[in-house]
Amino acid sequence: MSDFILRLQSAVTDVVIKTHPFAEIIYWGPHLSHFSSQDAACLTRPVANGRLDVDSPVTLMAELGHGLFGAPGIEGHRQGLDASPIFTTIKVEQNEQNLTIFSEDKHAGLRLCSEIQLDSSGVLNVRHGLTNLREQPWQVDRFAVTLPVAERAREVMAFHGRWIREFQPHRLILEHDSFVLENRRGRTSHEHFPAMITGSQTFSEMQGEVWGVHLGWSGNHRLRAEVKTDGRRYLQAEALYLPGEIALAEGETLWTPNLYGSYSAQGLNGMSQQFHRYLREQIIHFPDNKPRPVHLNTWEGIYFDHDPQYIMQMADEAAQLGVERFIIDDGWFKGRNDDWAALGDWYLDEKKYPNGLMPVIEHVKSLGMEFGIWVEPEMINPDSDLYRSHPDWVLAMPGYETLTGRHQYVLNLNIPQVFDYLLERMSWLLGEHLVDYVKWDMNRELVQPGYNGKAAADAQTRQFYRLLDTLVARFPHIEFESCASGGGRIDYEVLKRSHRFWASDNNDALERNIIQRGMSYFFPPEVMGSHIGNRYCHATFRQHSITFRGLTALFGHMGLEIDPVSADQQEREGYRKYTALHKQWRDVIHHGVQWRVDMPDATTLAHGVVSQDKCQAIFLVSQLAMPDYSLMAPLRISGLEPSARYQLTLLDHPNIQITGEGGHTMRKLPEWMTTSQTVSGEWLQQAGLSLPILDPESAILIGLQRV
Ligand code: DGJ
Numbered sequence: 001m002s003d004f005i006l007r008l009q010s011a012v013t014d015v016v017i018k019t020h021p022f023a024e025i026i027y028w029g030p031h032l033s034h035f036s037s038q039d040a041a042c043l044t045r046p047v048a049n050g051r052l053d054v055d056s057p058v059t060l061m062a063e064l065g066h067g068l069f070g071a072p073g074i075e076g077h078r079q080g081l082d083a084s085p086i087f088t089t090i091k092v093e094q095n096e097q098n099l100t101i102f103s104e105d106k107h108a109g110l111r112l113c114s115e116i117q118l119d120s121s122g123v124l125n126v127r128h129g130l131t132n133l134r135e136q137p138w139q140v141d142r143f144a145v146t147l148p149v150a151e152r153a154r155e156v157m158a159f160h161g162r163w164i165r166e167f168q169p170h171r172l173i174l175e176h177d178s179f180v181l182e183n184r185r186g187r188t189s190h191e192h193f194p195a196m197i198t199g200s201q202t203f204s205e206m207q208g209e210v211w212g213v214h215l216g217w218s219g220n221h222r223l224r225a226e227v228k229t230d231g232r233r234y235l236q237a238e239a240l241y242l243p244g245e246i247a248l249a250e251g252e253t254l255w256t257p258n259l260y261g262s263y264s265a266q267g268l269n270g271m272s273q274q275f276h277r278y279l280r281e282q283i284i285h286f287p288d289n290k291p292r293p294v295h296l297n298t299w300e301g302i303y304f305d306h307d308p309q310y311i312m313q314m315a316d317e318a319a320q321l322g323v324e325r326f327i328i329d330d331g332w333f334k335g336r337n338d339d340w341a342a343l344g345d346w347y348l349d350e351k352k353y354p355n356g357l358m359p360v361i362e363h364v365k366s367l368g369m370e371f372g373i374w375v376e377p378e379m380i381n382p383d384s385d386l387y388r389s390h391p392d393w394v395l396a397m398p399g400y401e402t403l404t405g406r407h408q409y410v411l412n413l414n415i416p417q418v419f420d421y422l423l424e425r426m427s428w429l430l431g432e433h434l435v436d437y438v439k440w441d442m443n444r445e446l447v448q449p450g451y452n453g454k455a456a457a458d459a460q461t462r463q464f465y466r467l468l469d470t471l472v473a474r475f476p477h478i479e480f481e482s483c484a485s486g487g488g489r490i491d492y493e494v495l496k497r498s499h500r501f502w503a504s505d506n507n508d509a510l511e512r513n514i515i516q517r518g519m520s521y522f523f524p525p526e527v528m529g530s531h532i533g534n535r536y537c538h539a540t541f542r543q544h545s546i547t548f549r550g551l552t553a554l555f556g557h558m559g560l561e562i563d564p565v566s567a568d569q570q571e572r573e574g575y576r577k578y579t580a581l582h583k584q585w586r587d588v589i590h591h592g593v594q595w596r597v598d599m600p601d602a603t604t605l606a607h608g609v610v611s612q613d614k615c616q617a618i619f620l621v622s623q624l625a626m627p628d629y630s631l632m633a634p635l636r637i638s639g640l641e642p643s644a645r646y647q648l649t650l651l652d653h654p655n656i657q658i659t660g661e662g663g664h665t666m667r668k669l670p671e672w673m674t675t676s677q678t679v680s681g682e683w684l685q686q687a688g689l690s691l692p693i694l695d696p697e698s699a700i701l702i703g704l705q706r707v
Helices: 037-043 267-283 308-321 358-366 385-389 416-431 457-474 509-520 546-553 569-591 681-686
Strands: 005-009 013-018 024-030 074-077 088-095 098-105 110-118 123-132 138-149 155-162 165-173 177-183 195-199 210-216 221-227 233-239 246-248 253-255 258-264 295-297 325-328 370-375 437-440 479-482 500-502 528-532 557-560 593-597 604-610 616-623 645-652 678-680 698-706
Touching (some): 024 037, 123 138, 123 246, 123 267, 138 210, 165 509, 195 221, 195 233, 210 221, 210 233, 246 253, 258 267, 267 593, 295 308, 308 358, 308 569, 325 437, 358 370, 370 416, 416 457, 457 479, 509 528, 509 546, 509 593, 509 604, 546 569, 546 616, 546 645, 546 698, 557 569, 569 616, 645 681, 678 681
Parallel strands (some): 295 325, 295 557, 325 370, 370 437, 437 479, 479 500, 500 528
Antiparallel strands (some): 005 013, 013 024, 074 138, 110 123, 123 253, 138 233, 138 246, 155 165, 155 195, 593 604, 616 698, 645 678, 645 698
């Protein structure tokens, strides 16, 4: 048996796979320093009474035919036949940490190619390709990637959300059956971020074992955590197909999306750090290595009210504030005066811009800033010239009323003329103007997505990738932001062809603390768009100090979502201050190792970044609501060099004076805040440092410099 046991290894994680007669992952856990393939023999399972007389493996393809009795990895048929495939391994290729397993079911006429890669970051990346070997089409109902996890992984964490409330975590103890997350919204969605984390009970940011997975796919999906009646557990993820959506013709291959997995014995931090490293090394491709420029986006400043003179004034003010990239949002194209009309008509509104866009762009550039522009290519308003000439270009099911969302329909990208029209219009915009950056929006979900009367959500997603890929190849210097009413299209597959995510339309600092933390489990700060919004948040009508807004926006790809012309002096000072502070620390924030800190009081959120060389660190403590206790617990800072000493600096804080204005929380400040102090990395990790008592909706920023 040991001949058929293979191992993929990284410094933190190993995966052991039995390859014959059928492939099975028998171990996914901590790195093994003394591994021998013979060891696997002692994991051979007994056969229990009262069930099948043979062992039932959870195979790589999780076929039901092995007696799985749980959710299988594949479901489909050829007009009712060939519906119960079992794959037998025919060939195995291993190239260092990449394993490819070819298997076949001769009875069903199907071939499988499974690619398993364990990256040096510790991230496992798995996908399967299914090929139909017969003339008659094979109807694919389900096709998933299944990863077994240890029996001790009893707790599950996933994310729910909605527009202006993305990445909200929830947890449950799963003892039996399954927990399923399904998305039929046609985009990655705010509601069902395609990820699931399972771990030892009460795993936390800093402690416990976790196995986290993310499905890299921007369409419909299903994720599942399953507990078999024998106690074994697995995670499963797939693109979700609508009825009749996928039928494989002879010789045709369907690939699952990539499922990315990260195991950590150091709680959620270890999982995230591996994902971040993987993205930085394998997926994120910035056109060049320059620092992420600070944005000013016009949306919440002027909405549809575009006047080039005023916009140039905004650009002047933005440059004064230290902004490095100026983006004109929605409202620049013909007839776009509100969100009822004009999507699809990608021609400049010459009433608003009688001299064209170029004078504005040149003005922006003359101020030393890059120029960006907003588009929403996949959409069409019924009130548009495009719809009036091509009502048949809509992605819809014939015979049914097509529902609008934000007064718009979706264009059917599967129609070649639609694809070509969008490519031509986008190429005009990007090729004939000095555009450095595109905010690519997508504000409607897919309802009854149809092409030639058949479901076409999957095909639409693939065409979206093709359109974006073509533009990225044509304009390699341009960066793209993935936005879908805020954070509705955030995933690893779209990140292969984009450079930033608009995390949320909610710039309320209080809400952003939760949203950004949720996003940080899977994404590093440099791709997370985080803007300082107006004092009165447009999404919640709550009001926050510039300190709280500025500090909250600091830990992402920062920007401003305001009108700098009409802002008062105090606000402007704040924008300038936090832009400068971000630039001062951005190298650490965008390249360092991120840590979220376990705090005993759930109303306190603390997180930070330690530079790769462990010489610098920056930590933020945000108090979201009234503290539970009258003293804050010490802040324990991980990731520093234990033997090194660090100088502590209070980089920013709200008004916490002891007497006078605002001084009601403390009689005496923690000593390190008033005297110069150094402290060892070990002490900070094990004991921590005292925190001042903070008011709700305020934050302090602490800097550490190795001495
Ligand atoms: C939704 C986006 O999330 C906003 O940031 C903004 O770009 C609007 N669309 C424009 O219509």
